[in-house]
Amino acid sequence: MIHGDNKGLVLPPRVAQYQVVIVPCGLTAKTTEEERKRLLGGVEDIATTLSQAGIRVKADTRETYSPGYKFNDWELKGVPVRLEFGPKDMEKKQVLSARRDTGVKVGIPLSGLAEKVQTLLDTIQKDLYDKAKKAYDDHTIIVKKWEDFTPALNAKNVVLMPHCDQEECEDEVKERSKGRNDDDAPEDAKAPSMGAKSLCIPFDQPKGDDTIIPGTTKCAQCGENAKHYTLFGRSY
Template sequence: MSKELSEEGTRDVSAETCVKQKEIKKETRLGMSVKKDDDFGKWYSEVCIRGQLLSYYDVQGCYILKPSAIKVWNLIKAFFDAKIEKMGVEEHTFPLFVTPCALEKEKKHIEGFAPELAWVTKAGESELAVPLAIRPTSETIMYPHFSKEIRSYRDLPLKANQWVNVVRWEVSDPVPFIRSREFLWQEGHTAFATQAEADKEVLHILDLYSDVYEKLFAVPVIKGKKSENEKFSGGNYTTSVEAFIPSTGRGIQAATSHSLGQRFANMFDITFEDKEGHRSNVWQNSWGLSTRSIGVMVMTHGDDKGLVFPPLVAPVQVVVIPVPFIGADTKMIYEACEAVKATLHEAGFRAKEDNRDNYACGWKYSDSEQKGVPLRIEIGPRDLASNQVRMVRRDTGAKVDIPRGDLVERVRDVLGEIQRSLFDAAKTKLDNCIQVVETWDEFMEALSQKKLILAPWCDEVEVEELVKKRTKEETGGAAAKTLCAPLDQPELKDDTLCFASGKKATTWSYWGRSY
């Protein structure tokens, strides 16, 4: 007899079963083929595929999102919709196509997207009289409608949001979730009578995006303002939440909230009559979060075994696995597993029983780990006899036996601990990556160590362009750029100089390479 995955060595299986398990693993290639620190790019793609988040499609840069990814996206939607509905935001769905006439109205805006536009030029065998662009974003689709809907101050504020797909024909190498040609997102567009109302909303939405990452995904982010170079084209200013991936030393723009000022209102004639009878342009904002967020979560928490889901966004929070050893009452074990799953469902948990009889227990354990299920419950003959279950945490591998009567309370407590533990671990890693510098030499040294760099800056466009150029030339790799100036600014002394130009510094800004 040999032992299988048992702390006390009481879960016995035959040698023949172990041989079969090895054959199954070889046949299915269960388990990651590469470690996260050895080849991050290959590891990441493999985690997404083996974790059953997506499949590749025969159009490069487009992916089939599988049920697990859609479940995560729907959990985000439910969380975010509940927040913005309290703000009076109403859901719309606007058309997919944009006319060249609408694009022409905002020429500067669309110049930023021109290389990414996908065009429809034929319908069947007939050439279209006027080609249509597929939306890369919806300003030019929604704002003519705004112009018709808004007449007086009584029509304000107007707050619209939609959950849709967009197409940006990326020329760079695609990365699942992070950089794809078609992706899902929500985009909010709002109009106000005053700048003060609009500015207040920009920061409120930014706080909600921070909550999505930190409370749902257990991913720490930095709230900040983008540089003039990096802001939304045509906007007044852009705020963002920025994540950082320690394994690659790259920042990633996680979500954005833009102040558009009155420029779009002027272009699309979005005016209102105020209480005094005067006509004015509205003040506008736009804000968006995409399925890129799922990729950020995978990169942050995933390990050498596969996905690691924070419980609040886990498609399956608990998997119940029967452990039917030879000679045990298999029927009673399966019935106990079904009962435990039903109890957890009744208590509101997303639970699943893995009762497949063509896979060994060890295979199922590895499968659930690869899919990132936060908590595994095992029930074998000893558990049945003791009226208990064994719980195994995905994040730490810690095992504990608990009485069936305490099941719901203990599961709730452990899932909460996992959620907090994942955030704390990610926050510690982020904090350890932040390097404060004040000189160019310190900056380059920190960049070589894959740090998230906080540096004093003169906030000049030409200097940022110079930093990009110099870092690319001096390292022979990707250029560094500003990620954001944190809203929570450290003290900036009067005599502090810009690390890159030697001029008087006016702000602290985060710098680094980025996705």
């Protein structure tokens, strides 16, 4: 996924099974049973507050794993927000939040917690969308000449190309874009061997100088009349 990193998944809040995970911290061998119950009770209260506000939340109260293990476990699974709650947080009446996408940590008061967490989730959703949209826009190239097609792919772009919408032509696109820069060039050892395939016909077609003119605009691969721009890319 476009949002993933070396730690694992980075899930947008709207599609995450759990939007928030709460991890109790600071429990040691010296912690009394009463202190343990108070802390875990506070974790459950936080989970209930968030759940009642419609937030999908998981309280990780597993006793056989350390907080560090739990942090890594939930980062791997891509949960958008982690809330840490320990004895000092209980005294300050706050939680420590950590964003999965940026790693930024911020203390959040327990008063009005549900509203603040929901705002944080909305911010993460927007930030992830904006980041993905920019990456897509920056790597979407309009190509009108075949000689520019494979180099654009080799530069890790997806390509919008005027296309005739013929299956035979699409097969030829796939064959001709197999790791070659042009028809006469030798096989490029650094280029992926897999050819390009059509990904979709975008609803939003290029406009202005790039508008398809029926009977005039030609398919960049075969030279027949183009019907629309088709998005091509390689699958890795």
